[in-house]
Amino acid sequence: MSSELDDDVVIRVRHLAKAYKLYDSPKDWLKQQLIGSATNPYYKSFWALKDISFDVHRGKSVGIIGRNGCGKTTLLQIVCGMTRPTKGEIMVKGRVAPVLALGATFDPEATGRENVLIGGAVLGLKRHEVRARLDSISDFAGIGAFMDQPLKHYSSGMQMRLAFAICAHIEADILIVDEALAVGDMAFQKKCTDWMDNFRRTGTMLLVSHSPSSLTQLCDTGIWIDNGRVREAGSVADVTHAYRRATFLEKEDMRRFSHS
Amino acid sequence: MTNLINRQPSPEARVMHIRDGEVVEPRDYNWFERLARFLVRPFTDAWHHRDLIEAILRRELRERFKGSMAGWIWAITAPLISLITYTVVFGGAVKLPNNAESHSPVDYGLFIFGGLVAFNFFTEMAYRAPSLLHEYSHYIKQTMFPAEMLPIISTLRAMTYASIGLALMLLCQAIFGSMSWTVLLLPLWIVAFLAFLVGITWMLSAMGAFTRDTAYLMMTIAPVLMFATPVFWSTESLSPDMRLLMYANILTGYIEIIRDLVVEGKLPNGWVVAWTAFISMFFFWFGYWFFRRQQDAIADVI
Numbered sequence: 001m002s003s004e005l006d007d008d009v010v011i012r013v014r015h016l017a018k019a020y021k022l023y024d025s026p027k028d029w030l031k032q033q034l035i036g037s038a039t040n041p042y043y044k045s046f047w048a049l050k051d052i053s054f055d056v057h058r059g060k061s062v063g064i065i066g067r068n069g070c071g072k073t074t075l076l077q078i079v080c081g082m083t084r085p086t087k088g089e090i091m092v093k094g095r096v097a098p099v100l101a102l103g104a105t106f107d108p109e110a111t112g113r114e115n116v117l118i119g120g121a122v123l124g125l126k127r128h129e130v131r132a133r134l135d136s137i138s139d140f141a142g143i144g145a146f147m148d149q150p151l152k153h154y155s156s157g158m159q160m161r162l163a164f165a166i167c168a169h170i171e172a173d174i175l176i177v178d179e180a181l182a183v184g185d186m187a188f189q190k191k192c193t194d195w196m197d198n199f200r201r202t203g204t205m206l207l208v209s210h211s212p213s214s215l216t217q218l219c220d221t222g223i224w225i226d227n228g229r230v231r232e233a234g235s236v237a238d239v240t241h242a243y244r245r246a247t248f249l250e251k252e253d254m255r256r257f258s259h260s
Numbered sequence: 261m262t263n264l265i266n267r268q269p270s271p272e273a274r275v276m277h278i279r280d281g282e283v284v285e286p287r288d289y290n291w292f293e294r295l296a297r298f299l300v301r302p303f304t305d306a307w308h309h310r311d312l313i314e315a316i317l318r319r320e321l322r323e324r325f326k327g328s329m330a331g332w333i334w335a336i337t338a339p340l341i342s343l344i345t346y347t348v349v350f351g352g353a354v355k356l357p358n359n360a361e362s363h364s365p366v367d368y369g370l371f372i373f374g375g376l377v378a379f380n381f382f383t384e385m386a387y388r389a390p391s392l393l394h395e396y397s398h399y400i401k402q403t404m405f406p407a408e409m410l411p412i413i414s415t416l417r418a419m420t421y422a423s424i425g426l427a428l429m430l431l432c433q434a435i436f437g438s439m440s441w442t443v444l445l446l447p448l449w450i451v452a453f454l455a456f457l458v459g460i461t462w463m464l465s466a467m468g469a470f471t472r473d474t475a476y477l478m479m480t481i482a483p484v485l486m487f488a489t490p491v492f493w494s495t496e497s498l499s500p501d502m503r504l505l506m507y508a509n510i511l512t513g514y515i516e517i518i519r520d521l522v523v524e525g526k527l528p529n530g531w532v533v534a535w536t537a538f539i540s541m542f543f544f545w546f547g548y549w550f551f552r553r554q555q556d557a558i559a560d561v562i
Contacts, residue, residue, distance in 0.1 A: 020560050021560065021561075023561070026470055026472070026473065029471065029561075030470075030471065033531065039461040081392040081404055082402070082403070082404055082559065083559050083560065084278060084281055084556045085278060085281060086281050087278075087281065088280065089277075089278070089280070090276070090277070090279075091275065091277045092275070092276040092277075093274075093275050093276075094274070096404075098404065100402070101398075101401075101402035104398045104399065104401075104402035104403050105403060105405075107319065109326060114319065117315050118315045118319055121311050121312040121314075121315035122312060122315075122403050122404070122405050123403070124312075124313050124404065125311075127314065229477065251428070
């Protein structure tokens with residue numbers, strides 16, 4: 001496990017694990033701060049990720065598939081640097097554009113233009129960069145004169161289109177996409193898919209989806225995560241095939257969230 | 261979209277490397293380098309995120325008076341009215357609480373107002389800090405938002421209102437009293453007070469993320485603190501032992517210094533300055549350290 005990164009590998013993940021500390025009450029948090037130790041803690045650990053290892057090579061597009069609660073979103077959040085892993089190693093090289101939780105920074109009282117300025121700043125764009133891209137973003141979202149209207153007058157589809165348009169203008173090296181394909185109407189979905197297809201030619205992409213068909217369309221390789229571990233990895237066709245078979249065979253276990 | 265085809269490697273190509281929950285540095289640093297890096301870190305981070313700070317600050321300032329017709333006029337009227345009230349109510353006082361002769365009816369008004377500007381600035385921060393991270397929870401959880409910048413943004417926001425009061429105070433001092441050269445030292449006081457407030461907000465907001473009790477605690481303490489702080493009176497009217505005890509109140513030094521510089525037009529006591537400077541630096545870096553220590557947990561619990 002050397003710390004030098006092979007020039008070709010942009011994301012390297014080794015035995016990654018993430019535990020959330022669950023406190024029953026704030027009192028337990030205070031006790032943990034004052035007198036707690038790691039060996040006899042006042043919290044319960046919930047391991048969202050248990051052991052994940054993979055490499056993503058430059059210019060490749062990797063699809064991640066798995067059931068709800070298997071740790072997909074946690075993994076993407078770690079790759080983006082939103083949350084820190086508890087164990088294991090991760091190395092990410094390049095500018096990351098997260099297309100997850102679209103519109104998290106949106107303020108319904110502010111205009112589209114103001115929201116683009118804030119959203120762009122949160123994604124790490126400099127002020128002059130956002131200003132230079134304003135027209136292009138408005139074009140991509142296709143919302144025209146609505147740019148100067150408060151966001152509360154937008155339909156939810158328009159809001160999502162604006163949010164995706166901002167992400168599409170970061171000029172990132174690595175695109176991290178979480179279920180964002182269900183954005184807007186058919187025409188806009190096609191625009192997004194085309195844009196991502198275009199992005200693949202030069203950039204690296206990590207994509208999470210429940211839909212095997214959109215993974216096969218957009219990805220080179222696939223990773224199937226089950227219960228915080230990599231269950232299968234390989235070509236996207238093999239992985240989605242195995243996943244389809246398994247979900248067909250394994251009955252939905254309704255109680256799987258109740259025991260961790 | 262064509263610009264994506266001939267993409268250049270981005271100028272700020274950054275590497276994130278984390279092993280077992282710790283950031284892996286490109287090389288090993290000795291203890292002195294680590295200390296130096298820790299001390300400059302709040303400043304370099306804030307500089308790096310300056311455009312973000314500006315964008316959020318603009319939005320917050322616009323939001324404050326949204327839906328009101330007079331808008332910013334309220335921000336000026338409120339401190340003006342309170343200054344006039346103190347002058348009218350206490351204007352008859354011939355002697356200032358520190359036994360100096362009053363030169364004009366405005367003197368005592370300004371004397372109180374100086375303390376109030378600082379104290380109100382502090383309480384505004386103390387009331388808001390515990391809920392600050394909750395206000396921005398969706399930013400912190402769902403985006404790459406640097407949460408440690410929020411206390412800085414919130415302090416800058418409060419400063420814009422405090423500076424209205426400060427400007428008013430200076431104006432009245434220039435018109436009704438005499439302006440001393442010591443006013444030129446005021447920027448130093450502002451820097452020290454801001455550092456103290458940012459530090460306090462780092463601490464309170466991190467605590468507030470875990471327990472709402474922080475908010476109730478501040479609501480209980482702040483009104484009591486107002487009377488334990490020399491806002492309406494001066495420590496010079498106390499016995500020497502009691503005076504020393506007053507400096508255990510972290511706000512006392514700031515209020516005395518701003519009064520000395522603006523209203524009294526004299527240099528503050530050297531010991532008071534040293535103690536206050538120490539408080540500023542201690543809270544600033546301790547608050548930063550405390551916040552960073554809790555930061556990962558904050559994103560998970562909020």
